[in-house]
Amino acid sequence: MILALLVGLGAAFGAISRYLLDQAVTRNRASAFPAGTWIINITGSFVLGLLTGLAAHHGLSPQVGTVVGTGVCGGYTTFSTFSYESLRLTEDGTGLVAVGNVVGSLAAGLGAAALGLGIALL
């Protein structure tokens, strides 16, 4: 019960960070590439990879992992905005940017998560 509330609060903290960071990155930017969402999703994937690795190999408490991982990282990163932006870029005829966004997000996201998991093995 307490854990669920803390997950919700963690998600609220993550979402506010996402909003402020996205606004700061995209403000006065002319490029169509959604750099804000990209940075958010990549950094969040790295942190969640690191937390997952720390929980598996260094005895990080499952409660901390749940609140920071499921709560903060889950609330901070977003799939729906990634999906929306990729589709809107396609509709707009900027297909190359859309493909770049999808490939760039997946490649960097998988790499960042693997890096986090790998660092936790050290």
Place this chain on the structure above:
Amino acid sequence: MHDSDTEQVVDGKDPLPLDPDLDPAADQAAHPQPKRAPGPAEHLPIDPDAPAEQPFARSPRTRNLPPWRVLAVIAVGAFFGGLARYELGLAFPAHRGAFPAATFAINVSGSFILALLIVFVLEVWPPTTYIRPLIGVGFCGAYTTFSTWMVGVDQLISDGKTATALWYLAGSLIAGLGATSLGLTSGRAVVAHRRRTRETLTFESLETVEEGQA
């Protein structure tokens, strides 16, 4: 970037913003309240940061800070979004090495909700300041998750479940884009229906006027 006209809107090619987390103030500027007349006046900006007249003009010192109320509303939506994802994960736990069905379903359903919401907020409902921060940025943003998807794929690969990893990676991407497309299409169908209804009403009222004059 480019102007829309009525035909484009009817075609379902109306330029919704590329960034769904548009600033609410810009939202209001892009969609002024009293103008409900059909036609080019209702077109949407493609650039969410377009320097239109700001109805909530603030002092230069605070202009670049989002109002604290917007942040509070985002927090409330995200609280419930994160909670819903957590509870769904407990109800349908993903066993190590298995396809993470809960995260998959969460991401696909959240993508549909966000796309439908954007069309409703910008084209159907009267302008609001807090619905998009509450449900879009807050709830959908926190309900769906990119990081769990990425870490899940990496773990499936390191567990030797390469086929499941690929299914999870490609399946989430394709189903997520499909759900977004379905959400936009559904929303635009409602917009087109309302526009047709309104045009019919206008036409009938004109006929009534002409009959009265005859």
